[in-house]
Amino acid sequence: MITAIIIDDEVHVRETIIHMLNIYCPNVKVIGQAHSVESGYKIIKDQNPDVVFLDVKMHDGTGYDLINKFSKVNFRFIIITAHEEFAIQAFKVNAVDYILKPVDPTDLMNAVVKISNVLNNNETRDKPQQMTSNSINLKNETQKLVLKTIDNVFIVEIDEIIRCESQNNYTLFFIKDGSTIKVSKTLKEYEETLLPYSFIRCHQTHLINPKYISKYIKHPNLQLIMINGQNIPVSVRKKELVESLINKMKDQLI
Amino acid sequence: MYLLVDRKKHYIYTNNIEQQLTLTRINHHFIFNSLSAIQSYIFRNDPLQAGKYLSSFSKLIRLILENSKKDLISIDSESNALKLFLELQSLRYEGKLSFSITVNGNINTSLPVIPPFLIFPIIENSIEHGFIQLSENTLINIRFIKNDRSISIEVENTGTNIDKSKLNQIYLNQNYQNHSIEVINERIKKIWEISHLRIILEQTDINNTNTNNFGSIIKFIIPFNA
Numbered sequence: 268m269i270t271a272i273i274i275d276d277e278v279h280v281r282e283t284i285i286h287m288l289n290i291y292c293p294n295v296k297v298i299g300q301a302h303s304v305e306s307g308y309k310i311i312k313d314q315n316p317d318v319v320f321l322d323v324k325m326h327d328g329t330g331y332d333l334i335n336k337f338s339k340v341n342f343r344f345i346i347i348t349a350h351e352e353f354a355i356q357a358f359k360v361n362a363v364d365y366i367l368k369p370v371d372p373t374d375l376m377n378a379v380v381k382i383s384n385v386l387n388n389n390e391t392r393d394k395p396q397q398m399t400s401n402s403i404n405l406k407n408e409t410q411k412l413v414l415k416t417i418d419n420v421f422i423v424e425i426d427e428i429i430r431c432e433s434q435n436n437y438t439l440f441f442i443k444d445g446s447t448i449k450v451s452k453t454l455k456e457y458e459e460t461l462l463p464y465s466f467i468r469c470h471q472t473h474l475i476n477p478k479y480i481s482k483y484i485k486h487p488n489l490q491l492i493m494i495n496g497q498n499i500p501v502s503v504r505k506k507e508l509v510e511s512l513i514n515k516m517k518d519q520l521i
Numbered sequence: 522m523y524l525l526v527d528r529k530k531h532y533i534y535t536n537n538i539e540q541q542l543t544l545t546r547i548n549h550h551f552i553f554n555s556l557s558a559i560q561s562y563i564f565r566n567d568p569l570q571a572g573k574y575l576s577s578f579s580k581l582i583r584l585i586l587e588n589s590k591k592d593l594i595s596i597d598s599e600s601n602a603l604k605l606f607l608e609l610q611s612l613r614y615e616g617k618l619s620f621s622i623t624v625n626g627n628i629n630t631s632l633p634v635i636p637p638f639l640i641f642p643i644i645e646n647s648i649e650h651g652f653i654q655l656s657e658n659t660l661i662n663i664r665f666i667k668n669d670r671s672i673s674i675e676v677e678n679t680g681t682n683i684d685k686s687k688l689n690q691i692y693l694n695q696n697y698q699n700h701s702i703e704v705i706n707e708r709i710k711k712i713w714e715i716s717h718l719r720i721i722l723e724q725t726d727i728n729n730t731n732t733n734n735f736g737s738i739i740k741f742i743i744p745f746n747a
Binding site for chain 2: 277278279280282283286287324326349350367368369370
């Protein structure tokens with residue numbers, strides 16, 4: 268049984284979610300509800316739920332304010348909002364998922380499946396994870412990255428990114444499925460985000476996921492061939508870094 | 522943008538894409554919030570209420586789509602849209618939001634005299650950032666008043682019996698209506714540039730410490746030659 272608390276300032280939204288959980292997700296037990304940041308904070312502390320369904324805009328603050336009140340977040344949460352643009356923020360504060368209002372039963376069921384997976388994978392729940400705003404949860408293997416383009420918001424698994432290439436102030440992402448996504452942020456910003464996932468900056472304009480290297484060429488120029496057949500130059504200054512990485516890979520089966 | 526202004530009739534033929542964009546921006550969250558309120562009646566097994574609000578919602582969307590194309594609309598049309606909008610909003614905050622819409626003075630309410638949805642940002646703001654959670658009841662009174670050479674629209678928003686310790690939550694960023702006034706001033710400027718219709722905005726704070734009623738009156742004065 269997954270225990271849940273619902274926090275939303277509109278009573279009808281809380282009721283709807285309770286109704287829907289009863290019908291579609293009988294493994295979830297609602298143990299409490301609240302209508303504000305202040306009362307929500309209190310009830311989470313008192314009840315210690317597995318999951319919190321959390322609204323963003325409330326009258327005394329936002330759902331993100333509520334999360335930031337905790338120095339240690341030892342519960343999972345799902346953001347529920349009518350504002351699509353809050354999705355980006357949802358992943359920044361490590362929400363397991365987000366659901367748009369009006370709530371689609373399929374979205375709700377998918378979110379609950381994600382919650383059960385996370386809870387099962389992490390049996391050491393009493394060891395609370397340190398999660399603060401903007402921090403990255405390294406333990407979570409399917410960590411996602413939100414990429415916002417002019418027309419769309421893409422949510423990609425970091426594991427699926429083959430490489431990133433700088434194009435002036437844009438960054439071009441090459442995804443495993445063959446697609447590319449162009450985002451108006453510099454490669455530098457993504458380097459900071461992706462270095463903890465063992466990405467390497469092998470060249471001024473290239474950031475690569477070592478998982479997808481298929482060949483390392485030393486002559487005449489230093490190059491990496493990626494699994495999708497693309498040649499990536501390696502700058503002389505990064506030669507040592509790349510070679511030490513490849514040496515490390517030699518010793519293990521990947 | 523092509524303009525042809527016939528000021529006597531107050532008809533302005535414009536290709537006013539900007540106005541349509543502003544309207545879309547103002548309205549898009551309420552669509553999902555209203556639908557989510559209607560969804561709650563469906564799950565509560567109350568088909569009568571769900572059906573009723575669904576048809577109010579479609580009437581309102583139809584009015585928004587129709588009126589967005591016009592530069593001036595009638596008081597009838599505007600107050601109709603306001604009524605539907607406020608009914609749907611009060612559904613979200615059961616029992617905590619009351620409203621009234623009145624027309625004072627001898628006006629032909631079917632003449633196109635006011636820019637569409639002019640006061641909506643104030644209404645939305647009163648609901649989203651006003652007193653709903655802090656007071657016993659939030660009141661929104663809208664008055665259309667005929668003056669000599671103008672029509673004024675007053676929006677009075679008060680929260681009754683507000684817990685004073687919580688009041689600074691609202692006044693934290695100066696006045697809670699400031700954001701919507703910014704949006705409206707921008708709109709008024711555009712209306713002036715396009716049609717030379719000069720709309721004046723006045724704001725009065727309500728601060729009754731005896732009854733613990735707080736709020737504001739925002740008044741729009743729109744020139745009108747009858």
